[in-house]
Amino acid sequence: MRKISIAMVADNNYAPLVSVVIASVCFNTKSNCIFYIINSNITNERKKKIENLKNTFKNFEVEF
Numbered sequence: 001m002r003k004i005s006i007a008m009v010a011d012n013n014y015a016p017l018v019s020v021v022i023a024s025v026c027f028n029t030k031s032n033c034i035f036y037i038i039n040s041n042i043t044n045e046r047k048k049k050i051e052n053l054k055n056t057f058k059n060f061e062v063e064f
Contacts, residue, residue, distance in 0.1 A: 004029065007036040015039075015046040019053060026057035033060040 006025065010018050022035055037050075047064055054060070 002031045004031050004033045005036065006033060007038065009038045009040075010042065011040040012042050012046060015042050015050065019050050022050065022053055022060060022062070023057065026053070026060050029059070031059065035060060035062045037062060037064050039064050 004025075006021075008018055008021065018035075018037060022033075025033055039047075042064065051062060
């Protein structure tokens with residue numbers, strides 16, 4: 001299966017929108033996705049919330 005690499009830049013204020021993008025992409029593709037998040041001060045709590053999307057979507061990885 002094809003892998004799609006996606007890079008995003010966000011800070012702590014935009015972290016919730018990163019979750020929305022990941023959910024939307026994963027919902028609309030069967031391909032495996034790798035999200036590279038270039039971050040500026042995203043808290044560990046918000047990172048954990050993003051990573052918790054794996055409970056819903058199995059077709060992605062995320063690297064901060």
